[in-house]
Amino acid sequence: NKSSFDSKFLAKYQIIKPYKGSYHGAEIEFTVFDHYGVPQFSEYDHVLLYVVLHDGKYYHSKYQFTPVYKTKSGFWAGAYAAYDYTHSNNANTTIKPVKIDFYSPVEFDISGYEKEEVEVWFPQPYYNISGNRATAVYGNYLNELFFLKQQGVLKARGDFQQM
Structure with a gap:
């Protein structure tokens, strides 16, 4: 659509384990709209995706995903995400980050960030x-990652509130 600023993608993902909701397939196909080009979540091997059913079709909740990584204890977890903790709806959250023993180091290239940005997005x-x-x-871990999104940006959008 030439009048739209968003690109439209059809995504198909293998489901390792559904976390919430009623979807029971081994794969899911859904539509993604992204203003910035290729969806950022596609850069990660494993992601917790937030997909909603609307009029019989599945749609990705725009820009919402959490990269997840295996831990040495066999669970899935995500790295500390400042954008979830700093969302205005999460100002009083009781969720706190915990030390995670990831199976492999979870590293990010910060060469393109200014010092002040590193302090915000990758704080010590x-x-x-x-x-x-x-x-x-x-x-x-997954339950807390989901809760932070659910009470933050997804709450502001009205998504995932009847779970």
Whole structure:
């Protein structure tokens, strides 16, 4: 649509394990709209995606995803996400980041960030900073990752509130 600023994608993902909701397939196909081009979640091997059913079709809740990584204890967890903790709806959350023993180091290239941006998005002690790399030390497990999104941006949108 030439009048739209968004690109439209049809995504198909394998489901390792559904976390919430009533979808029971091994794969899910859904529509994604993204203003910035290719959806950022496609850059990660494993993500917790927020998909809603509307008029019989599945849609990705715009820009909402959480990269997840295996832990040494066999669970899935995500690195500390400042954007979830700083959402105005989460100002009084009781959820706190915990030290996570990830199976493999969860590292981010911070070479394109200014020092002030690194302090906001990859703050210590939640990340160890070494050169152009930020390595996650803290994060949250799936239930807390979902709760932060549900009470934050998804609540503001009215999504995932009847769970």
